[in-house]
Amino acid sequence: MTQPITAPEQTAPEPEVMIRLENLTKRFPGTRRNAVDGLSLDIHAGEIVVLVGPSGCGKTTTMKMINRIIEPTSGRIVLNGEDVTTTNPDQLRRRIGYVIQQTGLFPHLTIGENVSTVPKLLGWDAARTRNRVDELLRLVNMDPEEYRDRFPKQLSGGQQQRVGVARALGGDPQVMLMDEPFGAIDPITRERLQNEFLRLQSEVRKTIVFVTHDIDEAIKMGDRIAILQEGSAIAQYDTPERILTAPANDFVRDFIGGGASLKRLSLSRVRDIELAPWPTVSAADSVEQAHRVLRESDHSAVLALDPEGRPARWIGADDLRRGTGSSLEGLGTVPQAMVQTRATLSDALNELISARYAVTVVVDEDGHYQGVVDIDQINESIRSMRASAVAEARTSFAEGETRP
Numbered sequence: 234m235t236q237p238i239t240a241p242e243q244t245a246p247e248p249e250v251m252i253r254l255e256n257l258t259k260r261f262p263g264t265r266r267n268a269v270d271g272l273s274l275d276i277h278a279g280e281i282v283v284l285v286g287p288s289g290c291g292k293t294t295t296m297k298m299i300n301r302i303i304e305p306t307s308g309r310i311v312l313n314g315e316d317v318t319t320t321n322p323d324q325l326r327r328r329i330g331y332v333i334q335q336t337g338l339f340p341h342l343t344i345g346e347n348v349s350t351v352p353k354l355l356g357w358d359a360a361r362t363r364n365r366v367d368e369l370l371r372l373v374n375m376d377p378e379e380y381r382d383r384f385p386k387q388l389s390g391g392q393q394q395r396v397g398v399a400r401a402l403g404g405d406p407q408v409m410l411m412d413e414p415f416g417a418i419d420p421i422t423r424e425r426l427q428n429e430f431l432r433l434q435s436e437v438r439k440t441i442v443f444v445t446h447d448i449d450e451a452i453k454m455g456d457r458i459a460i461l462q463e464g465s466a467i468a469q470y471d472t473p474e475r476i477l478t479a480p481a482n483d484f485v486r487d488f489i490g491g492g493a494s495l496k497r498l499s500l501s502r503v504r505d506i507e508l509a510p511w512p513t514v515s516a517a518d519s520v521e522q523a524h525r526v527l528r529e530s531d532h533s534a535v536l537a538l539d540p541e542g543r544p545a546r547w548i549g550a551d552d553l554r555r556g557t558g559s560s561l562e563g564l565g566t567v568p569q570a571m572v573q574t575r576a577t578l579s580d581a582l583n584e585l586i587s588a589r590y591a592v593t594v595v596v597d598e599d600g601h602y603q604g605v606v607d608i609d610q611i612n613e614s615i616r617s618m619r620a621s622a623v624a625e626a627r628t629s630f631a632e633g634e635t636r637p
C-alpha cells in the first residue's frame with residue numbers, strides 16, 4: 234500500500250526559549266511545605282514575563298532560584314540552552330542583571346561607582362568602564378555630568394531606582410530579574426518609571442522576569458503573565474489580553490478582581506488611538522488672535538504652545554477676558570494632565586479625571602504636542618475592546634464545539 238503524500242506542516246518558528254525552569258522545587262530547612270513545588274516554565278527571549286500572585290505564593294523564591302541566590306532543592310534551570318543548576322553562581326550572576334525594590338545601591342559608593350560594579354568585575358579598563366557608565370546613565374534619563382559623582386542618599390527614590398536599573402544593565406546581561414522594582418515608589422513616579430522602562434526595553438530587548446503582586450502593573454508591563462498560587466503553582470500563563478478576556482479558572486478571575494474592562498485600558502497605548510485635535514495658538518500670539526481661535530472652535534480654552542511646539546499654557550475664555558495688554562504672556566495655567574504617546578489609556582484616563590478641561594494632553598518623547606485624549610475616545614476604546622473580546626470568546630467557543 235502506498236503512503237499518502239502529505240504536505241509538510243506549515244508551523245510558525247518556535248520562539249527561542251531563554252530561561253527554562255524544569256520541575257523546580259524549593260523546600261526551606263525546617264519547613265513542612267515546598268515554597269516552590271515542581272514549577273516548570275519556559276520564558277522566551279526578549280519578553281517581559283511577570284510573576285504575579287498573592288503574598289507568600291513563592292514569587293521571590295522562584296526568581297531568586299534563577300540566579301541561585303536561593304539554591305533549588307531539586308529541578309533544573311536552563312539558561313539559553315545551558316544547564317546552570319550547578320555552575321559557578323558568581324559567574325552566573327554576572328550574566329543576569331538584578332533589580333530589587335530598595336535598589337540595593339551601595340551607600341558609600343558614588344552613582345558612577347555603583348553603575349560600574351559589573352563592568353569592573355568583568356575586568357573592563359577605566360576608559361571603557363567610564364564610557365559605559367555614562368551611556369547607561371543616559372539610557373535611564375539621568376545626566377551623567379549631574380549625577381555621576383553624587384551618592385545614593387542625594388537622589389530621590391525614583392532616581393535611585395533608575396540607577397538600580399542602569400547598574401543591572403552594566404554587563405549587558407541577556408536576562409534581567411526585577412523584584413517589585415517600582416514597589417516603594419509613589420504612584421506618579423511609579424507610572425513614569427514604568428513607561429520609561431518600557432521605552433528602554435523596546436531598545437534593549439532583554440529577557441525579563443518581573444515580580445509584582447499588583448495585577449495592574451502585571452498587565453501593563455508583561456508580554457506574558459504567570460499567575461501563581463501557593464507553591465508557585467501556575468494558575469494561568471498567558472498574555473495579558475487572554476488573562477483578562479479568558480481567565481482560566483476562578484482563582485484567576487478572583488485575582489484579576491473587579492473592573493476587568495477598566496484594566497483592559499492598560500492594554501492599549503495612547504499611540505494606538507487617533508488623537509483628537511484641540512485649538513492651539515503660539516505663546517507669542519496676541520490676545521486678539523487667541524480670541525479668534527477660541528470663537529472659531531467649540532471649546533472653552535486654547536492650548537498655547539512654546540516656540541518648540543511644547544504645551545505651555547491652557548488659556549480659557551476667562552483668562553483672555555482678564556488679560557490686560559495684548560500679549561498672552563502670563564495668562565492661563567500650566568498644563569498638568571499630560572502623557573506621552575507610550576502611556577496607556579489607563580494612564581490617560583487617570584490624568585483626565587483631574588484635568589481642568591476634561592482632556593489629557595499628549596506629547597511625544599521630546600515633549601512636542603500631538604493632540605488630546607478625551608472621555609469619548611476612552612469610551613470608544615472600551616467598546617471596541619469589548620467587541621473584540623466577545624468575538625474572540627465566540628471563536629474559541631466554536632472551536633471548542635468542533636473539537637473531538
Ligand SMILES: Nc1ncnc2c1ncn2[C@@H]1O[C@H](COP(=O)(O)OP(=O)(O)OP(=O)(O)O)[C@@H](O)[C@H]1O
Pocket residue numbers: 261262264268286287288289290291292293294295446
Ligand atoms: N528563608 C526562608 N526560610 C523559610 N521559609 C521561607 C524563607 N523564605 C521564604 N519562605 C517561605 O516561602 C514561601 C514563599 O515566599 P516568597 O518570599 O517566595 O513569597 P512571595 O510570593 O514572593 O511573597 P511576597 O509577595 O509577600 O513577597 C512563604 O511561605 C515564605 O514564608
